[in-house]
Amino acid sequence: MNELRCKVLVIGGGPGGYVAAIRAGQLGLDTILVEANKLGGTCLNVGCIPSKALIHAAGAAHGLREPRGLNAIGLSIGAPKLDYARTVAWKDAIVTRLTTGVGALLKKAKVRTLLGTATIVDGKTATVSADTGESRIAAEHLVLATGSGPVELSALKFGGDILSSTDALALTDVPRSLAVVGAGYIGMELGMAFAKLGAKVTIVEALPKILPLYDAELTQPLVRRLADLGVETLVGARAIAYAGSALKVAAADGAERSIAAEKVLVAVGRRARMSGFGLETLDLTMSGPFLRIDATCATSMRNVWAIGDMTGEPMLAHRAMAQGEMVAEIIAGKKRAFDRVAIPAICFTDPEIVAVGLSPDAAKAAHDEIRVGHFPFRANARAMTLQDDEGFVRVVARADNHVVLGVQAVGVGVSELSAAFSLALEMGARLEDVALTIHAHPTMSEAFHESALAALGHPLHI
Ligand SMILES: Cc1cc2nc3c(=O)[nH]c(=O)nc-3n(C[C@H](O)[C@H](O)[C@H](O)COP(=O)(O)OP(=O)(O)OC[C@H]3O[C@@H](n4cnc5c(N)ncnc54)[C@H](O)[C@@H]3O)c2cc1C
Numbered sequence: 001m002n003e004l005r006c007k008v009l010v011i012g013g014g015p016g017g018y019v020a021a022i023r024a025g026q027l028g029l030d031t032i033l034v035e036a037n038k039l040g041g042t043c044l045n046v047g048c049i050p051s052k053a054l055i056h057a058a059g060a061a062h063g064l065r066e067p068r069g070l071n072a073i074g075l076s077i078g079a080p081k082l083d084y085a086r087t088v089a090w091k092d093a094i095v096t097r098l099t100t101g102v103g104a105l106l107k108k109a110k111v112r113t114l115l116g117t118a119t120i121v122d123g124k125t126a127t128v129s130a131d132t133g134e135s136r137i138a139a140e141h142l143v144l145a146t147g148s149g150p151v152e153l154s155a156l157k158f159g160g161d162i163l164s165s166t167d168a169l170a171l172t173d174v175p176r177s178l179a180v181v182g183a184g185y186i187g188m189e190l191g192m193a194f195a196k197l198g199a200k201v202t203i204v205e206a207l208p209k210i211l212p213l214y215d216a217e218l219t220q221p222l223v224r225r226l227a228d229l230g231v232e233t234l235v236g237a238r239a240i241a242y243a244g245s246a247l248k249v250a251a252a253d254g255a256e257r258s259i260a261a262e263k264v265l266v267a268v269g270r271r272a273r274m275s276g277f278g279l280e281t282l283d284l285t286m287s288g289p290f291l292r293i294d295a296t297c298a299t300s301m302r303n304v305w306a307i308g309d310m311t312g313e314p315m316l317a318h319r320a321m322a323q324g325e326m327v328a329e330i331i332a333g334k335k336r337a338f339d340r341v342a343i344p345a346i347c348f349t350d351p352e353i354v355a356v357g358l359s360p361d362a363a364k365a366a367h368d369e370i371r372v373g374h375f376p377f378r379a380n381a382r383a384m385t386l387q388d389d390e391g392f393v394r395v396v397a398r399a400d401n402h403v404v405l406g407v408q409a410v411g412v413g414v415s416e417l418s419a420a421f422s423l424a425l426e427m428g429a430r431l432e433d434v435a436l437t438i439h440a441h442p443t444m445s446e447a448f449h450e451s452a453l454a455a456l457g458h459p460l461h462i
Pocket of ligand 1: 017035037038043044046048049117118119145146165186308309310315317348
């Protein structure tokens with residue numbers, strides 16, 4: 001058994017763990033990262049990146065198959081052909097490029113990387129059975145970053161034609177029909193992508209609406225687009241069983257229905273990865289199903305830190321990365337705390353949805369009076385030139401001092417506006433700050449400017 005020592009031992013090489021390790025290495029801390037599977041974790045291998053690649057490919061395929069927009073600008077084409085094997089190879093090549101890049105960044109930061117499963121012995125020791133043999137690692141600080149995995153339903157266990165998001169991203173053919181159980185962002189993103197690739201998609205959601213975490217005003221344009229794509233959406237419905245290429249569903253009115261589905265994607269949530277590697281021996285304090293951490297990502301045991309999905313919602317890569325960077329800096333002696341005003345959330349659906357900070361309802365509950373300003377993309381020149389003027393930007397601010405509390409948008413490509421929205425919140429911007437900032441013309445970001453003007457009572461272009 002190799003005996004290794006280090007200052008920082010990071011378990012898990014997803015966006016939380018690999019960022020923590022890179023930053024620790026940059027700060028001169030002797031660091032070892034252990035990853036059981038592939039560097040990059042869920043995000044790079046089976047999450048954010050492959051899903052966005054698939055969404056892009058599906059959008060391109062659909063754009064050619066439904067060429068109304070192309071005809072309008074004077075283009076006509078023959079019938080397109082999709083070679084899905086090449087689509088998958090292209091997606092996988094992006095993943096490989098990025099995960100190889102993570103390996104190189106770790107090396108550059110002088111982080112030692114072991115590929116193998118870590119088993120925790122105590123708060124300062126872990127054993128690893130790696131490709132290079134058995135190792136016992138003694139560390140001064142332990143950073144837990146083991147992430148999360150998909151949740152299955154007892155009536156719909158993963159295997160065969162019942163797919164997790166990981167399985168759906170690994171399909172080598174587009175199924176003729178696909179039932180998606182769960183209308184959160186993962187189910188909606190993948191469901192829409194497969195619909196655009198040619199599958200007959202049905203979405204089954206137990207709650208009364210799709211994307212339950214977003215308000216109805218934001219999801220309305222998406223509901224219309226789903227109808228255009230021929231996606232059937234059953235809300236208030238429960239999936240009961242699957243047999244013979246049919247999903248049995250109890251509809252909102254109690255009636256049972258059978259839905260033809262060559263494959264079923266179960267996307268009902270993700271569970272923190274907590275067992276199977278000795279974590280229980282530390283007896284750390286929990287917060288529901290997650291590890292309890294404080295504002296510095298410290299757990300209940302001294303010098304044991306936890307970051308990313310295993311520490312709770314929102315389970316998003318950018319939160320994991322921000323926590324990872326912060327923990328490395330704290331271990332290096334810097335004063336830091338996780339005190340971000342807002343963590344943006346994006347659905348890469350069609351149209352995309354962005355939400356940063358408080359919605360109008362949440363703002364009303366927290367403050368006496370608020371102002372809300374809307375600006376629709378149908379009055380935005382850039383949206384028109386992009387042939388997609390569905391959606392709007394909405395800004396929410398306090399009525400007394402005009403401090404921006406939240407910004408939401410729905411529309412084509414609005415994910416790229418999220419940085420401006422987050423910056424406004426993080427900088428404590430007031431409506432006047434946004435209104436007095438010159439936004440380049442013609443851009444979709446002008447809708448943010450105009451929404452602030454609207455909240456102040458004097459929009460210019462509507
Ligand atoms: C389909 C899909 C799409 C998504 N899209 C987005 C998106 O667009 N934007 C976004 O922000 N988030 C998205 N997410 C969520 C995002 O992937 C996660 O929030 C993020 O990966 C969490 O990072 P993490 O470092 O906490 O854990 P993970 O990325 O899950 O990484 C944990 C790593 O730890 C390793 N590990 C576990 N146990 C051990 C052990 N004992 N020893 C060694 N290694 C171990 C695992 O192998 C894994 O590689 C998506 C997720 C899915 C499934």
